[in-house]
Amino acid sequence: MPSVCAMGSLKALLKRKQQRLYYMAxxxxxxxxxxxxxxxxxxxxQFNVLIGAxxxxxxxxxxxxxxxxxxxxxxxxxxxxxxxxxxxxxxxxxxxxxxxxxxxxxxxxxxxxxxxxxxxxxxxxxxxxxxxxxxxxxxxxxxxxxxxxxxxxxxxxxxxxxxxxxxxxxxxxxxxxxxxxxxxxxxxxxxxxxxLNDVDIFNTISVYDFDAKQSKKTVLRAGKQELETDTSNLAIVLKHILVDQEKKRLFFNMLSYVLPFVEDIRVQPFSDNYLIITLKETYSKVYLPTAFISDGTLNAISLVTTLYFQEKPLLLIEEPEKHIYPYLISEIVDIFKDRSEEKQIIITTHETEVIKHTDLEHILLIYRDNEGFSKICRPFEKEEVKTFLQNDLRAEYLYTQYLLGIIDAT
Incomplete structure (x- = not known):
């Protein structure tokens, strides 16, 4: 896994090499x-984590x-x-x-x-x-x-x-x-x-909901280079990334941060007009086709692809941590924080590990009031929540005990 210094140099590379996008859309x-x-x-x-039951x-x-x-x-x-x-x-x-x-x-x-x-x-x-x-x-x-x-x-x-x-x-x-x-x-x-500094915000909004079952399917080689919101054309997008040496280097640098056991990824022909993703792990000599790749691994690949190779100023992702091992979620949150320096990011989750590694000021809590209407608040602005945190109760504990909802339910 890359060191802190490596991560810092990677951030510097990003700022030098990638076109800097508009900050908050x-x-x-x-x-x-x-x-x-x-x-x-x-x-x-810049970085918004929407949590709720x-x-x-x-x-x-x-x-x-x-x-x-x-x-x-x-x-x-x-x-x-x-x-x-x-x-x-x-x-x-x-x-x-x-x-x-x-x-x-x-x-x-x-x-x-x-x-x-x-x-x-x-x-x-x-x-x-x-x-x-x-x-x-x-x-x-x-x-x-x-x-x-x-x-x-x-x-x-x-x-x-x-x-x-x-x-x-x-x-x-x-x-x-x-x-x-x-x-x-x-x-x-x-x-x-x-x-808006040459950013077409309304034309570039996409709400991603990663679906590993879609990513596992073979895909026609002729298709969009922009990632579909369900990641069904992930193979096509990866194919274009991997033929560009600079993009390929960035892709594997970031992937090693969340999937250190992945040594190589290839996009190979399947039948006449189809493509399929294959993956080689560090402790194996065999390239595994997508049918044998875990949902969590494919979702992590989709996440890196979305965050670093989709030219959009605003990214919205529904439950990006799906199927990903809890130990890796801290790295996932770090990547979100890194990319939120250049993109506005909104994610939804009810995973306590995401909350654990997210600064409270980035958290939005959604709940239903007594009449059944959805309401959104920032727990960080609630004095009662600050009191609990000062007494060494972590945000994820407050969430699981419904204590982040010390709010008006009117």
Missing amino acids: IKRIEIQNFKSFRHQTIELG NASGKSNFLQIFQFISDIAHHGLINAISMQGGIEYLRNTNLAGQKDFALKIVLDSTPEMAYEFALHFDGAGFQIEQDKLVLNPENEASEVAVIFSTNGNIKIGNVLSELQQDVLDKIRLIKTLKPQTLLLEQPIFRLALTEI
């Missing part, structure tokens, strides 16, 4: 009437981001359908009592927020609000850059705040079709990309 999310949420404001950091709403939280991505890629109508329709998009207890609303505060200069709201009318909906604003932290000084009313576009007076070429792109948007959002417009996202 999303500063805050506000959501209303979405799945198990009534109303929630979530302040995000089963059915507390962890997956629903990630679905907020999936919904945003689906709108950008497929349009609002399709995105709602992909969530199961209006019936399952909104909270079943609230139904039509409250509008759906989403506000995304971007970590930009100047600070900006994109927000929209939907009013439900039986089985249908209307767009009540759709706008991009400057200075969202202060309502008195908030300025609309562009907003849509019934598909009609209006541009705010922001000449002094934004570059002229950005404004020129925004002005190209004249009207929108019914039930269509600004976020669906490529020219709108292009303007945002220029504001």
Whole structure:
């Protein structure tokens, strides 16, 4: 396993060799009437670990981001359908009592927020609000850059705040079709990309849920070079990594940190048009095909591939520690911390070993209140939790004893 010094030199290599990505993509999310949420404001950091019991709403939280991505890629109508329709998009207890609303505060200069709201009318909906604003932290000084009313576009007076070429792109948007959002417009996202240091945040959101059973399958050699969210094309992605000597060196350096027994990995032809992953361990002379590789090993390979070889400023991963031996989880958390210097990372877990090795300020706790709505808080901000920690009770113990939930359940 690499030493601390080796890890330090690796970090230096990363900063020299890799293009430095934009730091924190999303500063805050506000959501209303979405799945198990009534109303929630979530302040995000560079590294965010969402913990909570089963059915507390962890997956629903990630679905907020999936919904945003689906709108950008497929349009609002399709995105709602992909969530199961209006019936399952909104909270079943609230139904039509409250509008759906989403506000995304971007970590930009100047600070900006994109927000929209939907009013439900039986089985249908209307767009009540759709706008991009400057200075969202202060309502008195908030300025609309562009907003849509019934598909009609209006541009705010922001000449002094934004570059002229950005404004020129925004002005190209004249009207929108019914039930269509600004976020669906490529020219709108292009303007945002220029504001966000050439990072297209909305087009690059992916929610990963590693599935070793998918990674074990043979895959057609002709396919996407970008990793699928279920890692079903892992063989194709690895093939492109391993033919590049610099990427290959980085890949095996990082892999040895979490899987020290792996000596080599190959992607080999299988039949005429298929590829398969094979792996050689240090104490064996045989390359094992994926059918004989453990789920934990494949998930660790997927994790390294996602963190170091997917050019995305925001990574969301559901239970990345699945099937991984508890002893290795401290190394996994170290890798997350390392990559969070250059990417914004959000993971979900209910594994106590992850909590044990994560600084408390990075932890978000999700729970259900007395009415069944999901709520999110930061335990580190609770004085009662600090008192327990000062008395040598570790965070993972507090979590298993439900003591991180010393919070208002209202």
